[in-house]
Amino acid sequence: MSSRDLVLGRVRRALSDVQRDDTPYEQAVQRGYLREHGERSVEETVDLLAENLADYRAIVHRCADEELSELLMRLLAERGSQTVLVPPGLPSYWLEAADPTRVQDRGASTAHELDRVDSVITGCAVAVAETGTIVLDGSPDQGRRRITLVPDHHICVVRVPEQVVSSVPQALVRIDPTRPLTWISGPSATSDIELDRVEGVHGPRTLEVVLVRGRAGAEVAP
Template identity: 55%
Template structure:
């Protein structure tokens, strides 16, 4: 048996080496564009992000101050009928809406909520690490300030996400350069949706069926 195995491996090596140039295989050129045509947070980049996010059937509200963020978050929750919502314990205080008739739940890293507890909540409010204008994608880094863990943003049916203008870049390579690949990353391009073989769209299968983005700056 080992003789047959060695023969097969020898043939594979011969086939591999037959077309290889002398001196070994040349390196594959990787001249990627690592910067976009527009600076992060510029008006053109922000407008493109809004256009692409809305293409995904998500909504974008703009805010200039933390107080306006809190008001926009409250509006998103009220219009969706989301009364019980959860936030990471380290979410900025200025981004949190007044409680009023709502119930606020904080999740601490030392005491994560069980999936049934998260499923009983209407919404989650978080920050974000970076947003990609060309693809309309928002990226959350697990454990980063104000972003919590992955389950926190995947189980509740409504996600309100705050994006700072300075964190909006034009291209994917620019975004990857800002991220730590050693932590869990969640890439969000609109509400969770899928289509069956007849192209009937179903939302909320793999995550929140409603996404509201509050763009700060």
Template identity: 55%
Template sequence: MSSRDLILGRLRAALGEPRPAPAEVTRGYRPAGAVAADLDLFVDRLTDYRATVHRCAAADVARVVDEVLGGRQVVVPGGLPRHWLPEGIDVLADDDDLPTERVAAADGVVTAAAVAVAETGTIVLDGGPDQGRRIITLLPDVHVCVLRADQVVATVPDALGRVDPRRPLTWISGPSATSDIELNRVEGVHGPRNLHVVIVS
């Protein structure tokens, strides 16, 4: 008898006879739709993560983008609504072949979002036409993300019900940050140092 057989034999003896699987698996988590979305909670979570939140009407999105990135060079995905961009902004349209160096040299990026989670303060991008490739939201220093208030859901199960798991999902909870062993926070290591979330009412 090998050592492997001996160890496995002892494990089988200790565990006893296998128990049948339960007929129905109990699920202790809250299902989608159990709680209404709380927009104020979402804003609190974003603020706690050191993101900057702007709440405005649809007609004021360009003004907010101008306040954050006016006069600077920004990358925008091909399907982003152009009326969100102010006049005095230098736009680099990302058409899937914009070189990495040009994306990295841009001052910021403006995107939409697929959905957002109030409970965790998380924004989800799915690479849609108004969100673009993942790389454009990771390299520039400033990310301005515009989302409608009705895109904010209460919980992660609610968000999962709104996205296609086959798409490239990026879950963003505040600006990119990491901490070393002494808990010194460093921002901008794996993505933008500054996240501005524009919530359109």
């Protein structure tokens, strides 16, 4: 008799006096979870997102839509970025004022080529206030997953309030689970047994999040 047979035999004996229950799983398991914790206004939800992003050591900025291009130019200049990786569907006006050389997201780009890029700018699918999490789903304004994991500096633009939700359950109903999802809570980091924190291990060392209010559905770059 194999170990597998022994284990399954013990399971069967342990369940021998349990009555059969044909209730469908969806009905048998109650899922009356809270959709969010507490009641917040839209402004309070956005403030909570900013607070939790900062708590995860992301750098948070706020601006109006008409100020976005100038802000992105300033952030790239302060970083000293000479090249910026651009997803194919990034709105063209976002980088109207930017000076760095734009690098297009190509499927043929190797990890070494992406590692030489100074910065990457993307949009997002949704942002979760209670956890300070940004979710990317590979849409045209976000590009492939690897472009936000290899470069050392990621600027993510979040439209508020339309892309901000309070909780993870609210985020899940807004995303397609079959898409390549990346859930980001602050810069990439880890720590060893002595709790020495090291950033940039499996993703960007610096994450900057821009919370922008204003128009949506604008023209995208060809």
